[in-house]
Amino acid sequence: MRLTPLALAVALFALPAYAQDEDDCPSDEQLISSMSLAELQHYEYTLKNPEMSFEEACNDATEDDDEKAIGSRQHYCVKRSADYSSYNTDTGTVETAKVTMYDYVTLPRTGTTWNHRIRVEFEPVQGNAMAGLIVAPDVYCGSCTDRQQFDPQTLAGPGTYEFVAALGFDTENGMTSQNTQLVLTRFDVDETPIQMVAPQLRCDKIATTHYSGCRFSTYPSVLEISQSDADVDESAVHLRDAQMRLPGNVGRWSEDPNLRGEPLTRLKNVTAQTANRSAAKELCRSRFPGGPGAGQNCDEYPFASTKQGAALVPEDSMSVKYIDGSDNKRVGGRLSEFFCATARLHDGDEFWVSIKE
Structure with missing residues (x-):
């Protein structure tokens, strides 16, 4: 039976402290055995909730790219807004909308896979430019060894739409970047009103040999x-x-x-x-x-x-x-x-x- 961190701490409390190896980092068991009750509760919470909510990640998001984006070593969020216009061939009118896109990632505590998330909000300005609009965010991760593209969605009207793609970078030590663009298609016309650049990502098993992990190293x-x-x-x-x-x-x-x-x-x-x-x-x-x-x-x-x-x-x-x-x-x-x-x-x-x- 796998013990929770809190139960494991109790089991380890009476044991002698482990000697740290030359890696200089303690194992999870060693860390857990030295935690206070409040630290253990926070640790268990992060294990059960490995990703920040949209509100937590993007509450203060700005339109800055790269390392200027709101974030930390474990997360970032970039916001970008643009005007979108589409010529409706059925009615002979131009329809417009305001588009706001959020690009955000929360990295797990350990491991080299993560979810790249997109939220797109459409507000009508003139007509219904969202009717029949195909929304297809596209992500490029230069060194990713695991890549999954976002599934496109066909809209009927304004609203908020969520997209997620699983990415991974299987390496002992390396850097990669993630570039995202929003591709909108209506009446067979493609437009790319929004493009974003994520902060640089470093994945490694150098910080500690106990487990691999990825962090946004420019923060x-x-x-x-x-x-x-x-x-x-x-x-x-x-x-x-x-x-x-x-x-x-x-x-x-x-x-x-x-x-x-x-x-x-x-x-x-x-x-x-x-x-x-x-x-x-x-x-x-x-x-x-x-x-x-x-x-x-x-x-x-x-x-x-x-x-x-x-x-x-x-x-x-x-x-x-x-x-x-x-x-x-x-x-x-x-x-x-x-x-x-x-x-x-x-x-x-x-x-x-x-x-x-």
């Missing part, structure tokens, strides 16, 4: 930690203060590129991570000779799993502090999930940390 990678989250509040306060003090405001996130700190970069080498942790612990001992309080351990920023870790940068580029050990461990688990699953970062990929209130 910034941002780990969020909240000061109001009781599970990680001590870490959040330390990271916030460190980002304010350290040179270059390293890792500080802002939507405004001019206000962002210098990026952090992922470090996958386990030996180098161990050296960073050892150097951070030595800094804690020298800066806080009184030692940790009960249940505390040394928290370091930048993280040991970055190329800005304690063994790799000057001491004045590091912040260390004794904080609650369980809090520290939870952030470590979230960072692993972020590196290996949410953002799927390769060695040397940049990311930032957003500290929420």
Whole structure:
């Protein structure tokens, strides 16, 4: 019987922690065993609901293409509007409509197949330009190894119409792009009023060898930690203060590129991570000779799993502090999930940390 993540966490709780392999990423079982109840509930929800709804994905959609489209490493939505006119040979009149097309994708947590979705809305302007109109969105995915085109629909009138095509990219490491166009046919006349370009997609088994996955790699990678989250509040306060003090405001996130700190970069080498942790612990001992309080351990920023870790940068580029050990461990688990699953970062990929209130 396959256990749910919550049941699996209970079963694993009493077992010793697994040793991470040289891949540096924990397995799903390891991640699950370290999650809080709230994290487990969110994890189970995402497994049951792998795709965002149209409203979630496209609520703030704009008409920008590529990496400017509304989205994240795991989803995007592009909106485009155009006027459509058709000469009705039966009545000898020109009929017009406003067409709005949404092009959107939500990538699954793991795997290299996904659903490419299209929503098209037609509003009449003059006459009924939708009567007998054949709507056939077309998607081009240059490196896709699995391709399915959208099924065309013949309309009778205005309304909202949904289309879906399954795509896949079976590769150990590669990039692909997706271009979509809307083809409208009426009275044997074809028109293409809308064309769109999706953000670049990277599929790989490099971020972690435990499972393959795809992400929109041109979007910034941002780990969020909240000061109001009781599970990680001590870490959040330390990271916030460190980002304010350290040179270059390293890792500080802002939507405004001019206000962002210098990026952090992922470090996958386990030996180098161990050296960073050892150097951070030595800094804690020298800066806080009184030692940790009960249940505390040394928290370091930048993280040991970055190329800005304690063994790799000057001491004045590091912040260390004794904080609650369980809090520290939870952030470590979230960072692993972020590196290996949410953002799927390769060695040397940049990311930032957003500290929420």
